[in-house]
Amino acid sequence: MRISMSLDPKLLEDFDEVLHDRGYKSRSKGIRDALKDYILRHQWMNEMEGDRIGIIAVIYDHHSIGVMEDLTNVQHEYREHINAVMHVHMTETQCLEVIVVKGDVKYIRELTEKIMSLRGVEHVKLTSTGIKQN
Secondary structure (H helix, E strand, C coil): CCCCCCCCHHHHHHHHHHHHHCCCHHHHHHHHHHHHHHHHHHHHHHHHEEEEEEEEEEEEEEECCCCCHHHHHHHCCCCCCCCEEEEEEEEEEEEEEEEEEEEHHHHHHHHHHHHHHCCCCEEEEEEECCCCCC
């Protein structure tokens, strides 16, 4: 099936560079592989159960109107599951927040997905592990 999509020129340039570095002969093959990876990460996130500890890495454009306030509001909503937050200025426009989380994965997943949906957020990655019960 054929589809069309709109992309930021810089995103497409970066994607094409990755494809070249990885030896892809076709942009379509690269997009299919990227979509499969995206789906697998989503499935992995939804299969987790129980108490988890981990980090949510968030890259966002701090010039995007309202993003910092929205990010703060979401973090306040899930404050019971957030142990610490570190803020890093990456470039003139990009910031990184590393959010240390602990608790029921249901809430960690909700928090991660709410952050992903915020306007101005460019990338979100959840890394977690189970908590060993003694």
